Amino acid sequence: MADDAGAATAPGIRDIDLVRVRYVDGEGTEHLIRLEEAADTPFEDGRMVRAIPSYRGQGHMPGRYWAATLGDLVEYESYLECKWLMLLDFDPQVTAFATQPLEFDAIDAGGAWQHTPDVFARRQDGSVLLLDVKNPEMRDDPRVRLQEERTGRVCGRLGWDYAMVSEPDEQRWTNIDLLSSARRPLHLGEELAPRLLELARNPVEIGELMRFMEFPDLARGVLFHLMWQQRIVTDLDRPLRDSTLVKAAEEAQA
Known part of the structure; x- marks a missing residue:
């Protein structure tokens, strides 16, 4: 949920000109690849691209969720994010998921920006769902709306589904x-x-x-x-x- 979406500049941002993707594979090796290469990269098998901070007095509660789908623990950044991990774990179409799976490093008409989505999920048919989990009180923040627009545009180029979610039903x-x-x-x-x-x-x-x-x-x-x-x-x-x-x-x- 931590990210740098850049300044919330003027509307009407054109198609993203340049996007690279940074990720860490299962062996701990960092990679920086072109966006086109990301479509076939198994991010669900990699490690987190950024560590989730944990300190006294922070505003949200990080932890680890035991996923039945994976038979392993998955780190989450907040209780709200944990809720969505559980919903993915319950979804029979989801075969694997990972948190903090990759970072987009991009330049568009609004300038340079970076963003680490919260959750990457792989479905049985091979399709991808990328999630950002946001406190509902932040959804109207112009920077959050800009981040949602940019990330959705990138996922559209990859053929991935993308959603910014808040509290589930x-x-x-x-x-x-x-x-x-x-x-x-x-x-x-x-x-x-x-x-x-x-x-x-x-x-x-x-x-x-x-x-x-x-x-x-x-x-x-x-x-x-x-x-x-x-x-x-x-x-x-x-x-x-x-x-x-x-x-x-x-x-x-x-």
């Missing part, structure tokens, strides 16, 4: 946050998964499902794990209650 986030408590691999209760999938072949309320189980407290954790994996699905835009209907996904039934 509150109800959906609350539900996914609850399911994330069971995102790690199953050990205790693993044998309950086939029974839950069988019972959920047709829509069934969570409370009713638990009444079929000998150890309902343990079974609820296994259910949440299956829901995190989206082998059992429901409407996550509504509160999760015992009256919530769930159903085994078609792939799980097959």
Whole structure:
């Protein structure tokens, strides 16, 4: 989230004239490449291009998120950024993601600028989603709007999707946050998964499902794990209650 978008100069910026991309590969070697080369570079396999600062009294809370998609820890710069890492982790189309993955070093009609996007995500089909995570109070800052415009223009040239995001939908986030408590691999209760999938072949309320189980407290954790994996699905835009209907996904039934 730290960046230098340059001065918020006059509107109508023309197409970017020159862009180079700096990144650090998995072996720790730094590279500076032309924008055209970036389209085929596996940034998800590299290291962070900048360290995330951590000091007493800072205005946001950095940390590390354990990603089920990766089986590893990913550093984040703020709690808001951590929320978006979790949403990416939950997305079945996302196969890998990395934070602080690269730096754009560019010159356009407004002058020279540099920017390190927050998150790089790779999807199953090979496409890319680049995210910048911004405090909603900063979205109207002219420098932030200019950064969004510039980064979006660069991503357009690469064929990448780009979004500047703030707070996710509150109800959906609350539900996914609850399911994330069971995102790690199953050990205790693993044998309950086939029974839950069988019972959920047709829509069934969570409370009713638990009444079929000998150890309902343990079974609820296994259910949440299956829901995190989206082998059992429901409407996550509504509160999760015992009256919530769930159903085994078609792939799980097959």
